[in-house]
Amino acid sequence: MTRRLSVTSDLDIVRDALASARDDAPPPGAGDRALRAALAAAAGASVVVATKAAGASVVGSAAGAGVATSTSAAGAKGVATMALAKWSVALAVAASSAVVVVGVEHASRPPPQVALSASVAPAPVDRRPRIARRAEELGAAFAATALPAPVVVAEVPGQRPSLPKDAPRAAASSRPAASPRPLAEELTALSAIRDGVASDPVLALVGIARYRAAHPSGALLEEVEALEVEALAARGDREAVARAGRSFLARRPTSVHAPHVRELVGRAVVERDLLEDAVRP
Amino acid sequence: MAVTLSAPELVPSTEVEVHAPREGEARLREIVDMYYPFLWRSLRRLGVDEASVDDAAQAVLLVVARRLDDIAYGAERSFVFQTAARVASDHRRARARAPRAEPLDAVLETASDGLRPDDLVDQRRRRALLDELLDELDEEHRTVFVLFELEELTVTQIAEVLGVPRGTAASRLRRAHELFENAARRVQARRARTGGAR
Numbered sequence: 064m065t066r067r068l069s070v071t072s073d074l075d076i077v078r079d080a081l082a083s084a085r086d087d088a089p090p091p092g093a094g095d096r097a098l099r100a101a102l103a104a105a106a107g108a109s110v111v112v113a114t115k116a117a118g119a120s121v122v123g124s125a126a127g128a129g130v131a132t133s134t135s136a137a138g139a140k141g142v143a144t145m146a147l148a149k150w151s152v153a154l155a156v157a158a159s160s161a162v163v164v165v166g167v168e169h170a171s172r173p174p175p176q177v178a179l180s181a182s183v184a185p186a187p188v189d190r191r192p193r194i195a196r197r198a199e200e201l202g203a204a205f206a207a208t209a210l211p212a213p214v215v216v217a218e219v220p221g222q223r224p225s226l227p228k229d230a231p232r233a234a235a236s237s238r239p240a241a242s243p244r245p246l247a248e249e250l251t252a253l254s255a256i257r258d259g260v261a262s263d264p265v266l267a268l269v270g271i272a273r274y275r276a277a278h279p280s281g282a283l284l285e286e287v288e289a290l291e292v293e294a295l296a297a298r299g300d301r302e303a304v305a306r307a308g309r310s311f312l313a314r315r316p317t318s319v320h321a322p323h324v325r326e327l328v329g330r331a332v333v334e335r336d337l338l339e340d341a342v343r344p
Numbered sequence: 345m346a347v348t349l350s351a352p353e354l355v356p357s358t359e360v361e362v363h364a365p366r367e368g369e370a371r372l373r374e375i376v377d378m379y380y381p382f383l384w385r386s387l388r389r390l391g392v393d394e395a396s397v398d399d400a401a402q403a404v405l406l407v408v409a410r411r412l413d414d415i416a417y418g419a420e421r422s423f424v425f426q427t428a429a430r431v432a433s434d435h436r437r438a439r440a441r442a443p444r445a446e447p448l449d450a451v452l453e454t455a456s457d458g459l460r461p462d463d464l465v466d467q468r469r470r471r472a473l474l475d476e477l478l479d480e481l482d483e484e485h486r487t488v489f490v491l492f493e494l495e496e497l498t499v500t501q502i503a504e505v506l507g508v509p510r511g512t513a514a515s516r517l518r519r520a521h522e523l524f525e526n527a528a529r530r531v532q533a534r535r536a537r538t539g540g541a542r
Contacts, residue, residue, distance in 0.1 A: 065514065067493055068521055076535075077528045080477055083470035084494050087385055093398055094380035101376075101405035102369060263438035265431055266396065269403045298434060 104272040249274070249283045256290050264297040289320035296327045304331035368412050375408060379424045382495065386425055389478060389490040390432035393439070403431050422505045429487055473531070480527035485520035492517055 069081040252274045259267030271291050274281065281287070288311050295303045308328035312321055384401050392400045404427045408415070415423045478486055491497045491505060503513040 089384035
């Protein structure tokens with residue numbers, strides 16, 4: 064029978080070193096904190112919903128712990144919680160700028176062939192680069208949380224399409240009450256996640272789980288999801304990159320991050336196939 | 345007890361299936377109650393620094409929460425440890441890429457069990473020595489060594505936890521003992537040369 068070094072070794076430093084670990088323990092309450100965080104993250108995580116009849120898989124983001132739990136308890140996993148991520152951006156944008164609302168709507172739908180009624184404004188085509196639109200969206204969301212309502216957020220000069228004069232005000236008045244803190248917190252979290260992707264992808268993934276739990280429909284969810292794909296790529300987890308990346312692209316085909324995510328997915332798939340070829344007998 | 349788990353993986357939460365809340369929550373709670381200290385110590389001894397160990401433990405629990413349905417009853421410890429080993433391995437690789445000093449706050453926040461400052465310093469020195477010696481072992485041997493010497497599992501239990509034959513676990517352990525003692529001798533010789541300086 065093998066005996067322990069702590070008993071058999073004639074070296075003091077071996078016995079000392081091993082003995083030092085004997086009373087090493089997590090700080091009080093650490094387990095409870097970790098459990099709460101894991102439960103919150105699991106409940107607030109995105110949910111895969113397989114729509115078997117259509118033969119397709121739809122991925123959406125749960126609205127938060129409460130929603131995910133109640134949906135699950137009802138036996139209809141995640142069905143009611145789909146696609147909220149998309150609207151989180153849309154809502155944040157709608158709160159501040161009708162210009163971007165039109166842009167987002169236009170991006171996801173073909174332009175109408177016929178005006179429905181005289182009172183409906185025609186959907187102007189926003190021809191700016193996507194990155195400019197996203198930058199404005201985020202800037203608008205930040206301004207919307209930082210300034211008292213109702214506020215019309217500044218548009219890009221010379222690019223404002225012709226909208227009914229009351230459109231921005233109407234959009235602003237429907238804005239949910241927002242406090243400046245959440246977005247500042249989101250920005251801080253995003254910054255930490257971005258740093259983590261470069262230095263320690265696992266901790267970045269933890270940060271992402273925490274972000275999702277704290278901000279299930281956060282204004283920066285799109286950026287965080289893109290960083291998630293990047294963190295997985297940094298870990299070398301090719302299967303997960305392919306899954307998360309495809310999910311991202313399916314839900315956010317027009318995202319400013321889509322080209323980068325597409326590239327990561329492509330690289331992961333190619334590397335995986337090369338590896339499989341290499342080990343095939 | 346046969347362990348039938350595949351190597352745990354960290355995947356994005358886009359693939360999370362939400363479990364029946366009460367059953368899943370109760371089981372997760374049970375796992376935390378039973379294995380959190382084991383998980384925390386394992387992460388530390390597998391090379392996760394103090395400042396990061398809570399986050400790393402949480403990373404493991406996120407995987408456990410996500411894979412709850414895949415974890416056979418009775419195989420929880422094995423799953424927790426294998427996931428911890430993987431998280432720790434990632435952490436060590438990341439630390440090698442971007443080494444960082446432990447923030448003083450994290451050090452000061454750790455439980456000191458009411459030790460006097462001198463004792464606390466001494467305890468920290470001995471643990472730093474342990475980390476240094478363990479760092480001399482490769483992943484395979486370090487894992488077996490930690491489970492045997494520090495978690496006091498038997499060789500048979502280690503074989504179960506790692507999902508390897510008992511003979512493999514035993515030979516890894518023998519080699520791990522040699523590596524650890526050799527490393528200790530080198531440290532001792534170095535100390536002798538430098539007049540006992542640590």
